[in-house]
Amino acid sequence: MTLRLPLAALALSAAPIGLAHAQERVTPMTPDVVASYDQVRPEADYIKRVVMVPMRDGTKLYTVILMKKGTRNGPILLSRTPYDAAGSTARTASQRLVDILPVMDAEFVDDGYVRVYQDIRGMHHSEGTFVMTRPLSGPLNSTGIDESTDAYDTIDWLxxxxxxxxxxxxxxxxxxxxxxxxxxEINPHPALKAAMPQSPMVDTWIGDDDFHNGAFRVGTLDYAVEMSTGHGDAGAKIARGAGDDYTTYLNAGSIGDYARKWGIENYPTVRKVMENPAYTDFWSLQAVDKWMAARPLTVPTMLVVGQWDQEDSYGAPAVYDALEPKDTGNNMVSLVIGPWRHSGVNHYGYDLGALTFNGDTALQFRQRYMKPFFDHYLRGAPATIPPVLTYATGANRWEVSPKWPMGTPTPLYLGANGAASFDKPAAAGSTSYVSDPSSPVPFLPRPIDIGDGDQWKTWLVRDQRFVSGRPDVVSWQTGALDKPVHIMGAPQVNLFAATSGSDSDWVVKVIDVYPDTLPEPASQGSKPAMTGYQLPLGIEIYRGRYVHERATPAKLTPGKVENYRFALPNVDHVFLPGHRIMVQVQSSLFPLYDRNPQTFVPNIFNAKPGDYKAATQRVTWGGAQASSVLLPIVDDAQAAQVTPAR
Incomplete structure (x- = not known):
């Protein structure tokens, strides 16, 4: 039976539905609406309690507590969500706890854990005011209340x-x-013994959610409307109708024009991004990795991310970089990179798009590492917790390594005639293309529907041959490899490029080009249609105006070669013999990112139609301005430190 507990009570019996009318005669005019229905019947194998937990400022947060009947001395596993704690604990109507909870909870509740979901303040059934990724109490937040204090008060109550x-x-x-x-984990409660942040939102300007290196991700607008209307449960959506998102955003003009067209320009979240396009204190003082770096490491932490995380690829490795120097015994901080999409660790991990893996990789991780991690710190059970656990795509195997990154940055140089080589070109030269904002490069084959999960969840592994014929996409590739090339880390872009305009975006991809032969066996991670497949391992964008200073955008000098340096997402991948390594460069990725007008304007959100102009883009190679991508290649000595995981 579902219990809604008063603050001072631990149990309260709910009256059966219809009790007030139990002795009354039913007539044709008897009202047919009842207040609620308790789905939890006496035969259910679990106990469910709903409580309003008080915070230090008096705000009460809606909290759902679930456990198997008979649970005693159970560890408590807490998730604090803006996505509806009630809905998160009602996956289906059932009398079995494993049915109503997300699939990732099964191993925990079956083994006597107490599972807790809570609505953060201002969302769904919780009291208070919602602030998107509420800043830590300090320079940007003078209230003394943040998600850290709310977590502390919740744990204390539990x-x-x-x-x-x-x-x-x-x-x-x-x-x-x-x-x-x-x-x-910031100023943690003493009872907090372990944490597993998965694909966390950490720095939404550099590489999570809102921007990537200054280029705006248009899906933020839909997210803002959905999250910030009512208490997040209004079901609000921008009513732009069906059709190709490419055409919808292109016809709207600037993102500012789009927001005004659909009446969302006054949403606070929309204003925050539109009024703060540069990396000023507004964003840098909200960066969670900086908050973590400034504090002692006291909570054992396992950071998890998907290699093809289409939303938050930056955060987990950034926090790992911030915490690892504090982990002097190499036993408090772990990094996990799986072959998954965003949040894929908590779903089914047999495949991703055209790729097939050796079994359900997500379930393998949850059973072999995730639950043992919590068992160790919450129950004292013995466990071997790897410092770094990654899945080597291409070779299709789990690997344990002592640190991250493992590979040595090795330049893959761009050269003449579309050739890429680990040898620097003997002569200098350049490759040019024309980028036209009126015909930007799509990030998916059209028609595009960003809200379509089938498109969105797998776009980062989509075969890149769909853009190979465009004149505004240029490619360089190696010859067929005669031996495996294993990379472990984040490839680093070292691009020398110029534009005839006064601003420009630069998109760089690293791609594994499959042989034009019969398909490889499924054990190598491919389905039958993989012949000639161009598998992206990393795609990232950089907005040119920030090449010298992120906080102060500046006009680019037409024709002047600038050096753009930025990272691609972290990967563990083996390029197999017979494959080729490709580097691709373009200047738009639409409508995932807003268009750069290629004419400098103070704020791209408010660019006018006349600002959008075609520009000639020139990538240099060889000589003093030799463009390359530094691949983190594992040499023999480093390979000896990498061991297969069970």
Whole structure:
């Protein structure tokens, strides 16, 4: 039976539906609406409690507590969410706990864990005011209240009021829940013993969600409307109708014009991004990795991210970089990179798009590493926790390594006639193309529907041959490899380029080109249609105006070669013999990112139609301005430190 507990009580019996009319005669005019229906029947194998947990400022947060009947001395596993705690704990109508909870919870509740989901303040059934990724109390937040204090107060209440618990708490969650998981680690409650942030939102200007290196991700607008209307449960959507998103955004003009067209320009989240396009204190003081770096490491942390995370690829490795120097014993911080999409760790991991893996990689991780991690810190169970656990795509195997990155940055140079080589070109030269904002390069084959999960979740592994015929996409590739090339780390772009305009975007991709032969066996991660496949391993964008200073955009000098240096996402991948390594460069990725007008304007959100002009883009190679991508290649000595995982 579902219980909604008053603050001071641990149990309250709910009256059966219809009790007030139990002795009354039913007539044709008897009202047919009842207040609620309790889905939890006496035969259910679980206990469910709903409580309003008080915070230090008096705000009460809606909290759902679930456990198997008979649970005693159970660890508490907490997730704090903006996505509806009630809905998160009602996957289907059932009397079995494993049915109603997300699939990733099964191993925990079957083994006596107490599972807790909570709506963060201002969302769904919780009281208070919602602020998107509420800043830590400090320069940007003078209230003294943040997600860190709310996590502390919640944990304090749970250990005092859940008698089935053992007094030890772990926190877990992905995406926004990854953010709240990290926040719980700042000034943590003493009962917090372990944390697993998955794909956390960490720096939404550099590489998570809102921007990537200054280029705006247009999906932020839909997210803002959905999250910030009502308490996040209004179901609000921009009513732009069906059709190709490419055409919809192109016809709207600038993103500012788009926001005004659909009446969303006054949403606070929309104003925040549109009024703050540069990396000023507005964004840099909200960067969670900087908050974590400034504080002691006291909570054992396992950071998890998908190699093809289409939303938050930056955050987990950035926090790992911030925390690892504090981990002097190499036993407090772990990094996990799986062959997954965003939040894929909590779903099914057999495949991703055209790729097939050796079994359900997500389930393998959850059973072999995720639950043992929490068992170790919340129950004292023995466990071997790897410092770094990654899945080597291409070779299709789990690997354990002592650090990250493992590989040595090795330049793959761009050269003449579309050739890429590990040898620097003997002569200098350049390759040019024309980028026209009126015909930007699509990030997916058209028609594009960013809201279509089938398109969105797998776009980062989409075969790149769909743009190979465009004159505004230029490619360089190696010859067929005669031996494997294993990379472990984040490829680093070292691009020398010029534009005839006064601003420009630069998109760089690293691609594994499959042989034009019969398909490889499934054990190598391919389905039958992989012949000639161009598999992207990393795609990233950089807005040119920030080449010298992120906080102060500046006009580019037409024709002047600038050096653009930025990172692609972290990968563990083996290029197999017979494959080729390709580097691709273009100047738009639409409508995932807004168009750069290629004419400098103070704020691209407010660019006018006349600002959008075609420009000739020139990439130099060889000589003093030799463009390359530094691949983190594992040599023999480093390979000896990498061991197969079970």
């Amino acid at each position: 250990v005092k009021n859940v008698p089935e618990g053992n007094g030890k708490v772990g926190v877990i969650g992905s995406s926004y829940l990854g953010f709240t998981t990290l926040m719980a």
